[in-house]
Amino acid sequence: MIDYEYLKPKDLEEVFSLLKSYGERAVLIAGGTDVMVNIRNKKLAPEALISLRGLEDLAYVKKGEDGYHIGALATHRMLETSSLVQSELSALYDGASQVGSVQIRNVATVGGNICNAAPSADTASPLLALDAVAVLRGPGGSRKVPLTEFFTGPSQTVRASDEVLVEFEIPSEMGQFGSAYHKHSRRKAMDLPILGVAVSLKIEGEIIRDARIALSVAAPTPMRAMEAEAYLKGKKLSDDVLIEAGKIAANEASPRDSLRGKAWYRKEMIETFVPRMAHKALERLKNR
Amino acid sequence: MSEYLYVGKNIPRTAEVDKVTGRAIYINDLKRPGMLYGKIKYSEYAHARIKHIDTSKAKKLPGVRAVITGYDIPDVRVGFLRDQTVLKKDKVRQFRDEVAAVAAISPEIAEEACDLIEVEYEELPGLFDPFEAMKEDAPLIHEVDARGRPIRTNILPLPWKFEAGDIEEGRKASAYIVKDSVETTWVNQCCMGTSGCIAEFDMNNNLTLYNQANVIFWDKRRIMEYFAQIGLKDSKVRIVNPIVGGSFGTKLDTDIYEFIAIQLALKTRRPVKILFTREEEFFALPPRQPAIFEIEQGCDKDGKLTFRWAKAILDNGAYTSWGATTPSVMMMPMSSLYRVPNVYFEAKCVYTNNIYCQAMRGYGNPQATFAVETSMDHLAEEAGIDPAELRLINCNHSGDVTPMRLKITSCGLEECIKGVKEKLDWDKKRGKRNGRGVGMASLIHVAGGARVYKSDGHGMIIKVDEHGHVDVMSGGTDQGQGSPTALAQIIAEALGFRPDDINLVFGDTAFGLWDAGTHASRHTFIAGNAALEACAKVKRQILELAVVELPKLIKHQIKRQKRKDPDFKEPDLDFSLIANPEDLDIRDRIVFSKKDPENPYFRTEVSNILREALHVGTGKSHVVVAEAFYDPPTEMLDREFKGNLSCTYAFGTTGVEVEVDEKTGEVKILQLYAAHDVGKAINPTLIKGQIYGAGYIGVGYGLTEEMKLEKGRVMNPNFLDYKMLTAKDNIPVTPMIIETDEKDGPYGAKGIGEPGLVPTAPAIANAVYDAIGVRINDLPITPEKVLKALKEKRKEK
Amino acid sequence: MKKITVSFTLNGDQVEAEVPSTWNLLRTLREYFEITGPKEGCGVGECGACTVLIDGKAVNSCIYPVAEVEGKTVTTIEGLAGEDGTLHPLQKAFLENNGVQCGFCTSGMIMSAKALLDENPDPDEDEIRTSLSGNLCRCTGYVQIVESVQKAAEMMKDKS
Structure with a gap:
């Protein structure tokens, strides 16, 4: 029968020391919306849960001279209601505001969403398209890992067992990009994406100066479609160019057939939504 | 009509205040002293022979009070065809097969004990496709029937075949004929409250079963029959409903878990509760039956239907519950939706190793109407007739007797079709093929009872006490549809009281008289009619007492007034105006003289009369109580499945406008009009609630909901992957209430519980076709299916 | 344990x-x-x-x-209800507008609505639907629940 200690450390040092003494027997819990479900479904059977909710100072969204900083304990609801995220990191707003329900978003954290490393994580593609860097802290100090290198497989990341994800950094340059994320799902709430597409674009006149395209549920981990990005760079904006980018991105992806969607359909949706999200990103840039 | 005080009014559901304060007690909340918790060990295979069951470890777990397998309880077959035992000991035939059960002091311990039960299986090849299962050389899922006779086929011995007129004549008379294949899948009822029961025996072995049954007297009977076979034939059974968290068909049959709770309670001599988890709700309860149709219809050059021919294959799953009887309801739309002279319909139910099926709102009608109404659209196109026009040409009308011998009394179908057409701006919007389209579908359903049992009656006991409180003991059940309000309105109106005075008690076999159950959209109609009869009797009793007591009260009053005021002049009262019960009436709790209604001396509260009649001090005191039993003047279906099984029929039409995203295959509903002939709306707000709710489930049936089975296993047993719609999906349903004043209905009302669901999915399918020229004939209409069909269509070009 | x-x-x-x-x-x-x-x-x-x-x-x-x-x-x-048993406007509105049928989802539904109205006394339909999107209901199709919340918001405004 499931039985665990519920540990509530007050600061990171205490987290590290608990992680050290419990090792693999402990699981970190932030909002708990995944962990508690996994325990109930018997996918997890920890001897201890180490709660990160005591680290209240890691729940923030702010902008500094060196870029945007999002604390790992920021809830989806915080991102959704942040005017900074809404206006300057719009794709992240799209992703965060469509996770589960208000009840879930009130407690689920962005750090948890990323560390859970589901291919379907709704904040993963937006953060990838915004060039986010994950800041990990361990007993020996901090290290920074670009999100492109963060995921190593389904439910797997580069986070070492004695490390805690503390922050995402987004370069200030990304503020000049327009961005948008589409969650393709059967329902408008309480759903996982069949496919997620995030696009961020920087434009000068008619020329696409820079682009990021990120995809969820298109591969074993959330991914960037870098060939499509490279294709777009320097091109003159047109429907044809965006459609072509969608095709390239679809080719880069390696989605699978699952209960939630067929691979061919997912590829089609990449083709469909790369241009649509590009248009939405540009529209937002215009209206800023 | 306008003189009604309560009928037709939007009376609030104040009677259910407990539901908005958290105090309503559902099975989830109910506890009995000393209660244990039961859990079920299910099969790990879709089809396997059980070689060995070892419960020793489970029995040793502290807190466990009983572990039972098929070896510990009598080998008694249960179910509609008696094709399963409560616990399976030789063979499992589906993943939900109950192999063992545990009672323990907590649900966790019971669950852990289930995990400790070791079962050794020898896997057998499974049959998951009804067509495979029908093949002559297919392995048999059941070897013998209930009487031990060998079974030679997986096709169930059920005679679902309907014939009327002459199909060949119909074909000859046809100018146009279409043939289609149509498919519907498993859907779950998704009651928000999960299933459960508490079984409790007293020391005389009498059982009280707290459960959610919606036909409590049949439930009692099935349990009595079971008792007779397990040596408890002298035991009494009482069924008690707590508040029910949704039903939608799930509570029509007595489920296996209820027999298991009974066995655990017998063994432990303690109350035992079994409460399903959501996952069990999805994989261990019988869902709506999937059906595969072939349907052919024809019409003459004027669009008059000439014949309708259809065959259905129903995946029955491993055992038989009410799902296997849905063809009897399918016959109704097949034979009687629109005027069609020549009809042939047959249905085969086939055993497979899939989950077995039960009833769900509409009971076979949604499946069959999907076939009929998508085919109607196809036929309209073939004949070059506007689909709405084709429906109007063949519209049912009052006075018709259909090929099934249904006698159509009131019928608002024409009004429904025309109403929806106008609201949708049909003529302007149809036929554009520009990604936007309109579609419609109609329905016929029983709406004045359904004589599926030999009694379709409802018993009601009404008493009025000296405080003026009206207690009503209904033999029926309430599942949240609003009966405590709607029936209170009928009773208040008929009795001359206020709805707030009425206290309705449902769902207890000890207090209620027989009722054939809250199903088949029959409750308001049947219970309403019983209420009218009982009210008439009670009212008569009150007025008879009033004739005696009112003059006494008046004399007392005059005496009192005289005492207060010596100058008081005695009024000149004509007591002949209140001399007979017929001279009196009751309105708003007040007894008054019909001939002199405003005379204050002739007006008094009913409670005054009843108090006087009770506290008489002579040995001649009176109380007021009456019972009524209403059984509608209908007939059972005969051997040919013909007969007027309902007093009246519901008609309705759903019309939708959709927008299809041709790049994603997504279907968006822009407008949905649901026009329903309800006879008379007792409470329009409540009626709309039924139409909204049923419409929403219908949209789910059409677009998003499906239980995904892989080799017999339910792959999506949760709300994340079973796509029931959310508030955010915002389907713009607009109900249109059409009143036809049904002569046999209580205040003109007909049933409306199920109809809203029935035509929704075909209306959507027809609108999708109008939008993009692609017919999706298998439900649900998923984006993948739409996109695939569009691609194929483009290829063809 | x-x-x-x-x-x-x-x-x-x-x-x-x-x-x-x-x-x-x-x-x-x-x-x-x-x-x-x-x-x-x-x-x-x-x-x-x-x-x-x-x-x-x-x-x-x-x-x-x-x-x-x-x-x-x-x-x-x-x-939610007052100490004297006075119903909260949401509770009243749910009874008056048929926002309740079987009632199993009702407690949760009303609490979601309460969180919304406390934060935003004048929500539009879309905001209401978003706030209730995590509360499944099988009986009502949500329409009369949304109406109930709108009516409650009106009642609460009239009061204050």
């Missing part, structure tokens, strides 16, 4: 509970405090029948570790 002790404010009362550390808030409310309003419809945060307010925010109590309510304020449907 490892146990923990938590103290928090429940419907206005300062309370303390000693329960297994594995328990979630819902179980603590239902089994320790014998409160029946919040329901378990799924146990995994997918239906919203267990919705309660923690420090004014709607959460699924079925996946909320009880250890985390220490020092917080929890409000369930039981804490």
